[in-house]
Amino acid sequence: MNTIDSVQTIGEAAPPAGSPRKLAVKVFGVGGAGASVLDVLRRRGVAAESCAVLSAETGGWARSDGERMPAPAAAVLAEEQRTKVREFCADAEAVCLVAGLGGRTGTGLAPAIVQEAKGAGAVVLAWVTLPLDCEGSLRQARARAGLEQVAAVADGLLCLPNQKAFSLIGEQTRLADTFEVPTQLLADGVLGLWRVLARPARFRVHLADLCALLRAQADANVFATGAAAGANRSAEAIERLLGHPLLGGGDILRQSRAVLVSVAGGADLTMAEVHRVMEALQSRCEKAHVMLNTALDETLAGLLEVTVLASASPAFPVPAAMRTRNAPAVPDGAEGAGAADWSPHLLPATLPPRAAARLVPPAPEMAPEEMRQLLARQEASGRRRRDLPRPRQSQLQLEIVSKGRFDKSEPTIHKGEDLDLPTYVRRGVVLN
Amino acid sequence: MFSPSFSPIIVGLEIGTSKVCAVVGDLNPGGVLNIVGVGQARSRGVRKGEIIDPEIAEEDVRNAIAEAEQMADVEIRSVCLGVSGSHVRGLNNRGVHPVVSADREIVEEDTQDALRNAKVVNMPAETEILHAIRQHFLVDGQSVTNPVGMSGGKLEVDVHVVCGNGHRLRNAIRAVRNLQLEVDELAFNGLASSLALLTGEQKEMGALVIDLGAGTTDYAVYSEGVIKHTGALAVGGDHVTNDLAHGLKVPLSRAEQLKIEHGAARLDESVKGRLITLTNELGLPLKTINVEHLQRIMSLRLQEILEVVAEDVRQTGLLHYLSAGVFLCGGGARIPAIAQLAGQIFPADVHLGKANSISGLKSALDQPEFATAIGLVKFRSFKHKTHGSRGGFLGGLRGALEQMRGRG
Numbered sequence: 001m002n003t004i005d006s007v008q009t010i011g012e013a014a015p016p017a018g019s020p021r022k023l024a025v026k027v028f029g030v031g032g033a034g035a036s037v038l039d040v041l042r043r044r045g046v047a048a049e050s051c052a053v054l055s056a057e058t059g060g061w062a063r064s065d066g067e068r069m070p071a072p073a074a075a076v077l078a079e080e081q082r083t084k085v086r087e088f089c090a091d092a093e094a095v096c097l098v099a100g101l102g103g104r105t106g107t108g109l110a111p112a113i114v115q116e117a118k119g120a121g122a123v124v125l126a127w128v129t130l131p132l133d134c135e136g137s138l139r140q141a142r143a144r145a146g147l148e149q150v151a152a153v154a155d156g157l158l159c160l161p162n163q164k165a166f167s168l169i170g171e172q173t174r175l176a177d178t179f180e181v182p183t184q185l186l187a188d189g190v191l192g193l194w195r196v197l198a199r200p201a202r203f204r205v206h207l208a209d210l211c212a213l214l215r216a217q218a219d220a221n222v223f224a225t226g227a228a229a230g231a232n233r234s235a236e237a238i239e240r241l242l243g244h245p246l247l248g249g250g251d252i253l254r255q256s257r258a259v260l261v262s263v264a265g266g267a268d269l270t271m272a273e274v275h276r277v278m279e280a281l282q283s284r285c286e287k288a289h290v291m292l293n294t295a296l297d298e299t300l301a302g303l304l305e306v307t308v309l310a311s312a313s314p315a316f317p318v319p320a321a322m323r324t325r326n327a328p329a330v331p332d333g334a335e336g337a338g339a340a341d342w343s344p345h346l347l348p349a350t351l352p353p354r355a356a357a358r359l360v361p362p363a364p365e366m367a368p369e370e371m372r373q374l375l376a377r378q379e380a381s382g383r384r385r386r387d388l389p390r391p392r393q394s395q396l397q398l399e400i401v402s403k404g405r406f407d408k409s410e411p412t413i414h415k416g417e418d419l420d421l422p423t424y425v426r427r428g429v430v431l432n
Numbered sequence: 433m434f435s436p437s438f439s440p441i442i443v444g445l446e447i448g449t450s451k452v453c454a455v456v457g458d459l460n461p462g463g464v465l466n467i468v469g470v471g472q473a474r475s476r477g478v479r480k481g482e483i484i485d486p487e488i489a490e491e492d493v494r495n496a497i498a499e500a501e502q503m504a505d506v507e508i509r510s511v512c513l514g515v516s517g518s519h520v521r522g523l524n525n526r527g528v529h530p531v532v533s534a535d536r537e538i539v540e541e542d543t544q545d546a547l548r549n550a551k552v553v554n555m556p557a558e559t560e561i562l563h564a565i566r567q568h569f570l571v572d573g574q575s576v577t578n579p580v581g582m583s584g585g586k587l588e589v590d591v592h593v594v595c596g597n598g599h600r601l602r603n604a605i606r607a608v609r610n611l612q613l614e615v616d617e618l619a620f621n622g623l624a625s626s627l628a629l630l631t632g633e634q635k636e637m638g639a640l641v642i643d644l645g646a647g648t649t650d651y652a653v654y655s656e657g658v659i660k661h662t663g664a665l666a667v668g669g670d671h672v673t674n675d676l677a678h679g680l681k682v683p684l685s686r687a688e689q690l691k692i693e694h695g696a697a698r699l700d701e702s703v704k705g706r707l708i709t710l711t712n713e714l715g716l717p718l719k720t721i722n723v724e725h726l727q728r729i730m731s732l733r734l735q736e737i738l739e740v741v742a743e744d745v746r747q748t749g750l751l752h753y754l755s756a757g758v759f760l761c762g763g764g765a766r767i768p769a770i771a772q773l774a775g776q777i778f779p780a781d782v783h784l785g786k787a788n789s790i791s792g793l794k795s796a797l798d799q800p801e802f803a804t805a806i807g808l809v810k811f812r813s814f815k816h817k818t819h820g821s822r823g824g825f826l827g828g829l830r831g832a833l834e835q836m837r838g839r840g
Contacts, residue, residue, distance in 0.1 A: 403674070405670060405673075405674045406480075409480055409484070414665075420671065422678050423733040423735075423736045431728070
């Protein structure tokens with residue numbers, strides 16, 4: 001019998017100090033897997049008040065006197081829990097949801113929580129694990145269904161099939177410790193993303209770009225991390241990163257269309273190191289749009305940590321319509337910059353002055369909640385299509401260009417370009 | 433035979449991507465090299481400078497050698513073989529040797545030890561050294577040309593090392609050996625071309641030689657009289673043809689023909705709007721080609737090749753020290769306006785290279801395609817000269833024996 005605890009806000013710590021540009025990010029764990037990942041994150045410096053967990057099990061850390069809710073018969077959120085989720089997410093710009101799919105709690109509740117968090121105005125990036133192959137087909141099927149549900153509602157999705165981490169589970173690993181490895185991998189990834197969003201940065205990737213990167217088919221996105229210390233830490237971190245089981249020996253990077261590289265370190269992080277990391281990675285993902293983010297985190301003093309989020313989704317749109325609360329809106333003409341704010345009370349002020357034409361019907365009477373939903377719908381559908389930027393030259397590669405005489409020979413790669421392809425094709429010269 | 437006795441013949445063989453070329457040189461007792469024969473055959477078994485079909489390649493080599501034998505009226509027993517390909521690269525290395533003798537006088541053995549140390553390069557297992565060319569010696573940090581007889585504590589030597597993948601180098605050797613020909617020596621094509629083209633003065637002033645071949649673009653940089661940098665890019669005239677075939681939607685053979693007849697390295701304003709009608713064998717029109725497109729595709733590719741070379745040379749810091757200029761050879765040097773295009777990319781004068789530093793058949797020396805094979809002959813002739821200069825009875829005997837072996 002499941003007993004689903006209420007949403008708990010753990011601990012009371014001072015809000016972290018840092019640059020004003022960083023975002024308010026919260027991490028939400030669902031189910032047993034979510035609880036253990038959050039446990040790791042808590043130990044590794046994520047502020048307690050930005051973590052919450054909703055779990056049927058006892059979880060990994062000492063609980064304060066949280067309310068205990070009787071478990072709902074089906075995996076649905078009770079109204080009280082909905083309110084709590086929404087309250088927790090209310091002041092967050094981005095929410096990382098961590099869930100293990102395949103079981104009851106995570107699979108059943110994750111989509112609903114994503115919806116609640118989005119309803120509260122946050123951008124939701126979901127991190128999920130899929131069960132091991134040996135866990136049986138029922139769990140697999142349930143996990144797949146859950147994955148699709150989460151993918152349909154979340155702004156971004158990253159998925160760790162536990163089977164891929166299986167190779168790291170040694171012969172001597174006891175059954176009880178089986179999930180240590182995937183938990184660590186997932187925690188590394190979430191922490192990397194958390195640093196991207198919540199830590200002061202010199203090179204910052206826009207949340208909209210991040211969502212565009214991670215919004216894709218269920219399993220097109222991968223993440224990997226590598227960290228090292230010492231004099232040669234940039235090279236070692238890259239080496240560890242490339243050995244990450246999710247990267248498949250670098251093949252994944254080569255096939256990726258968009259890659260976010262986050263280099264995190266303490267105050268001693270140097271530009272030369274960032275440059276070396278980028279150089280090494282850029283040569284390995286030739287087809288991809290590469291984005292750089294650097295995060296400064298005082299807990300990483302002496303360490304250099306590289307996190308890569310890669311998407312193999314064939315087209316990487318850069319939607320102009322994606323906005324966050326304090327990030328500057330991408331100027332897109334008609335609506336102006338004011339529409340960046342999602343909060344309903346600001347909406348009237350941001351609407352453009354309406355022309356006094358008789359043919360234009362007056363704005364319908366709507367509750368603020370309805371208005372917001374309507375706006376969200378419009379943002380999601382029409383505008384994005386209209387605002388799609390003109391495809392960049394490099395996307396021409398989607399057209400299959402035969403290498404003719406050099407089809408079977410060893411490719412001549414120079415600075416990531418395949419010189420066997422005609423120069424005029426690579427340079428995008430149009431012959432009419 | 434009318435050639436004077438005791439003049440060994442030297443054969444340079446280049447198995448190129450578009451042609452196999454054998455050049456026969458005659459080294460007379462005065463040490464003057466004379467080109468007496470040239471043979472060439474169309475190459476079909478080579479891509480990007482490396483053999484992909486040994487059987488066909490052997491046949492082509494046989495044809496070229498036969499032609500050269502006939503022209504020079506000699507029997508070829510051994511060749512100096514030119515190699516290239518994307519696996520060949522050049523790097524500079526330094527060897528250190530402490531002078532141990534009591535009076536700290538540097539002897540010949542010390543220089544040999546220093547050179548041996550310089551050849552130890554940290555490389556993947558299958559990589560083998562093609563050349564280790566001495567640049568200069570340093571005695572206690574002071575640069576000298578010949579340290580023998582000087583005294584000092586530490587002898588260092590800078591060398592330029594050209595290395596390549598051993599397996600891929602042996603493929604070329606095997607093809608030649610299968611024809612019952614001996615391979616005297618291997619040499620990098622880019623180095624050979626530079627030997628044919630440059631005079632000592634030009635090497636002193638600083639020069640860059642670019643061999644624009646069909647499969648590879650090989651280059652060598654000289655400064656202060658010594659070789660400073662070499663490189664091979666596995667992109668060449670074949671790529672131009674392939675681009676044209678792709679862009680103009682014509683077969684490769686037709687693209688090759690269009691390249692030769694209408695190609696140019698720069699877009700010529702006068703061809704704007706000019707059309708060529710391709711006809712089939714019956715004279716019926718097949719397709720219309722816009723010459724402007726042809727030249728644009730071609731100039732983009734050639735520009736890219738030269739830019740890659742320029743970038744590589746820039747990284748060595750020698751790009752602005754090419755006082756003697758840039759010398760172009762290989763089939764690509766025949767492309768109209770290639771010198772002007774190179775002039776835009778390199779901050780130096782651009783010349784079409786001619787094998788000036790050798791005497792012999794004028795018709796062969798003036799052709800840019802033969803530069804590599806001529807350079808191979810010259811490269812090999814250095815060895816003969818050093819052997820010959822030993823002199824004395826024993827040296828003479830050895831020379832005579834060698835010649836007997838060489839001429840059969």
